[in-house]
Amino acid sequence: EVGAVHVQLEVVADGLVAPNGGVAAPGHPDRLFVPDQPGEVWSINLETQDKHVLLDASDIVVEMGAFGPGSFDERGLLGLAFRPDFMANGLFYTYTSEPEDGEADYSTIPPGGDPHHQSVIREWTVDDPADPDAVVDPDTSRELLRIDQPQFNHNGGAIAFGPDGMLYIAFGDGGGSDDQGDGHPCIGNGQETSNPLGALLRIDPLGSNSPNGEYGIPADNPFVDVAGFVDEIWAYGLRNPWRFSFDFMTGDLWAADVGQHDIEEINIIEAGGNYGWAYMEGSFYFVPNGHQNGYITDMFIEPAEGVEGPFLDPVVEYHNPTEGIAVIGGFVYRGDRIPGLSGRYVFGDWSVNNTGRIFYLDDGNEIVELSLIDQDDVGIFVQSFGEDADGELYVMGNTTGTPFENTGVVMRIAPKVGDLNSDGTVGGADLGILLSEWGPCPDPDQCPADLTGNGAVGGADLGILLANWTVDLD
Numbered sequence: 001e002v003g004a005v006h007v008q009l010e011v012v013a014d015g016l017v018a019p020n021g022g023v024a025a026p027g028h029p030d031r032l033f034v035p036d037q038p039g040e041v042w043s044i045n046l047e048t049q050d051k052h053v054l055l056d057a058s059d060i061v062v063e064m065g066a067f068g069p070g071s072f073d074e075r076g077l078l079g080l081a082f083r084p085d086f087m088a089n090g091l092f093y094t095y096t097s098e099p100e101d102g103e104a105d106y107s108t109i110p111p112g113g114d115p116h117h118q119s120v121i122r123e124w125t126v127d128d129p130a131d132p133d134a135v136v137d138p139d140t141s142r143e144l145l146r147i148d149q150p151q152f153n154h155n156g157g158a159i160a161f162g163p164d165g166m167l168y169i170a171f172g173d174g175g176g177s178d179d180q181g182d183g184h185p186c187i188g189n190g191q192e193t194s195n196p197l198g199a200l201l202r203i204d205p206l207g208s209n210s211p212n213g214e215y216g217i218p219a220d221n222p223f224v225d226v227a228g229f230v231d232e233i234w235a236y237g238l239r240n241p242w243r244f245s246f247d248f249m250t251g252d253l254w255a256a257d258v259g260q261h262d263i264e265e266i267n268i269i270e271a272g273g274n275y276g277w278a279y280m281e282g283s284f285y286f287v288p289n290g291h292q293n294g295y296i297t298d299m300f301i302e303p304a305e306g307v308e309g310p311f312l313d314p315v316v317e318y319h320n321p322t323e324g325i326a327v328i329g330g331f332v333y334r335g336d337r338i339p340g341l342s343g344r345y346v347f348g349d350w351s352v353n354n355t356g357r358i359f360y361l362d363d364g365n366e367i368v369e370l371s372l373i374d375q376d377d378v379g380i381f382v383q384s385f386g387e388d389a390d391g392e393l394y395v396m397g398n399t400t401g402t403p404f405e406n407t408g409v410v411m412r413i414a415p416k417v418g419d420l421n422s423d424g425t426v427g428g429a430d431l432g433i434l435l436s437e438w439g440p441c442p443d444p445d446q447c448p449a450d451l452t453g454n455g456a457v458g459g460a461d462l463g464i465l466l467a468n469w470t471v472d473l474d
Contacts, residue, residue: 003360003368005340006424009378009395009411013044013051016408019396021080021158021243022386027087028132029389034396034410035094037076037403038064043132044410046388055094055124055136062097062117064403066152072402074175075117078157083205084165090126093167093205095119095157097149105212106195106230107148108174108183115148115183119155121169123205144205144215147196150183151175154240154258158329163251166202166218170255172240173198177260178288179239179278190237190277193229198277200241200255200269202234222272237275237311243329243384244269248391254345256329257314260286264327265314266347266361276311283313316365323367324349324357328382333360334391336448338415340422346370346393346413348382354399356382358413373416373424380409418468420448427471434465 013019018037025033034042039058044051057077066073079095086092098120109115125140149155154172162168173179174197179188190198207216210232223229244255253269263282267275280286318324330347341360349357356378358370372378381401386394392412399407418426420433434449437457441447451461 001366001368002371003362004371005338005360005368005422006371006373006416006419007338007341007413007422008373008416009375010414011409012046012049012394012412013042013410014408015406016042016396016398016410017406018076018383018398018403019408019410020076020078020384022384022388022394022396022410023080023082023160024387024389025082025086025092025129026084027130031132032386032388032394032410033080033082034386035077035080036408037073037078039077039096041077041080041094041136045132046412052133052135054126054134055138057094057096057122057138059138060096060098060120062099070402070404074153074155076403078155079159079169081159081161081167084161086126087129090129091205092124092126093144093159094122094124095159095169096122097155097157100148102146104146104148106197108150108185108189108192108195108197109148110182113182116151116175117149119147119149119157119171121145121159142214144203145169145210145212147171148183149174149197150181156238156241158241158243158245160244160246162202162246162253163248165204167205168234168244168253169201169203170238170241170244171197171199171201172238173277180288188278190239191274191279193223193233193236196230196232198238199230199233199236200238200244201230201232203232234271235269235273235275237273237277237280239277239281241329242327245329245331245385245387247332247334249332249334249343252332254315254329254332256327256347258326259320262320263317264320264324264349265317266327266329266345267312267314270312273312274310275314276309280311282317316361316367318367325352326350328384330385331387331393333393335393336390336446337392338413338422339420339448346385348378348385348395350381350383350397350401351378352381354380354401356380356395356397358382358395370413371424380407386410416468416470418451418465420465425470426465426468430465431462434461 039061041055075097153175156170204216333341380397383397
C-alpha cells in the first residue's frame, strides 16, 4: 500500500562508496557524519553539501569483496557513535571488521580453528571537537572489544548511545545460514548466551570492570551475574540486526532484524528480551532449510522440539521475497518538515535492481510505502538511514550493492517546497496552514510554514508557496 505522505529525495552528498549510517555530533548541528563501508567517516555540511574525511580507518578494515574483487560483502566500517559529551572530550566510537590480530575477548571458534575475521569496537579522539573541519589522528585509537566472527556475514554493526549515556552494540549470529556450522553451537548463537553473537550489548566505554578492563559493564544490565549469560547482553535472539535507533522523545529502542527465508521483522527491544532466533523467524517457528518455494509452510506453525520461550514477537513483519529482500532499520521521525510522518517509524528494504523501498508505520502499525514525488523508486540499493540534529531523516546507499565504485549517495527525505500537509501538491490546504501560522514563530518546531527559516511566517513565505503552486488556483 502506498501512503498519503509524499516526499522528495534531495541529494546532500555523492561520490561515496557504500554509506551505511548517518549521525549528528553534539556541537555541530549543520553536519551529518556518515560511515562508508571501506573505512572512511565523512563529515557532510548539510548547508553547502561540502564533505571531508573525519577519519580514514581503511588501513585496519578487512579487504573488501567476500567472493573476490568487486563482489558483495557485509564487512567493513559498519557503525559510528559520538559521545553525548563529545564537545567536552572529543570521543567517538566505531565498529569495524578487521583481519585477525591477536586473541579475541570472545570467541566461538573451535580449538585449532581460525576466525573468518574479527569485529572490533574502537574509541577515537578528536583533538579539537569544536573544529567542524577536524581530521582524526589514527594513533588516537583505543580498542575496547574484539570478537571472533565465524563467517563473513551477519555482523550487525550498528552502535549508538542511549538516553542513559551507555553504548549499545548490535551483533549478528556470526553468519552462514540457519545459525549452524563452524562457530555456531547446537542451539545457535542467537540462543547461546555465553557469547555476545546474536545479541545487543550495553556497555560503559569509560568504565573498566569488563574482563579485559577496557570498558565498563553497567550494574543494571539484565543478566549481570546470571549463570550462562555474558554480562554485557541487553537483549538476544537476533539474526542480523541491521540498524537500530532510539526514539529520542520516548526512549524506545527500535531494531530491524534481517530474516533468512521468509520473514523480515521490526522489534522494539526490551531489557532482557529474547527475540527468538533461531527458534523463531519473526513470529513463526523456524525449521532450518524448512521453507518451500519461499513461502511459510505448516512446519513453521508448530513449536520445534525442545523450544523454550517466551519469545517476544515483532512489532511488525513482512514476507520475503514478495514484499522485500532485506529490512533496513530506520528512525522514528521527530523532525518538523514533514508533519505527516511525525511520530512514525520510517524504515526501508535493500531490494533489488537499484529500486530500494522506503516505508513507514501508520497509526495501526501497518506498513505503508512512502510516496516519492517525481520518481518511481529510490534508485539505489538502500543500505541505511540517518538522522540529523533536527530529527530530519536521510536515506543512503549505492547502485552496485557492493562496497566498490563511487556510486554512494546520501539523500534527505524532504517535502516538496510549500507542501505543508505532505499530500504531494501545493494548493489551498497549504495556503490555509500558512495563514494560520502568520506572524512570529516562538517555537520553530511548531511552525512548518516558516519556509525561509527566519523565525516568522510572512510575505516571503507566501511568495515561496505561490511560486511552487501545483494545483489550479480555481
